[in-house]
Amino acid sequence: MVLKMESRRVVLGYEFEYDEDNSTYECRGEVCYDGEHDEVPDPALWKATNKLVDILAEKGIKAVADYSEKGWQEVVLSSEK
Numbered sequence: 181m182v183l184k185m186e187s188r189r190v191v192l193g194y195e196f197e198y199d200e201d202n203s204t205y206e207c208r209g210e211v212c213y214d215g216e217h218d219e220v221p222d223p224a225l226w227k228a229t230n231k232l233v234d235i236l237a238e239k240g241i242k243a244v245a246d247y248s249e250k251g252w253q254e255v256v257l258s259s260e261k
Contacts, residue, residue: 185205192228192231209251221253222251236255
């Protein structure tokens, strides 16, 4: 069974767009750094990213939160059942 994902989801005020090719919701936030000047996720957006993982889990969809450079945060849907 193939699930139809919403093209956009707003969580805690952040808008995540669904990238069907990569089975990923993504949102770009502020670029943040730690004390050693390593890039870290925007704390408020990271909270929203993890909340989206929880929302999807409640619907039986496995996903993980991730972040990359330049403020991008992602919710990657798992193909596992």
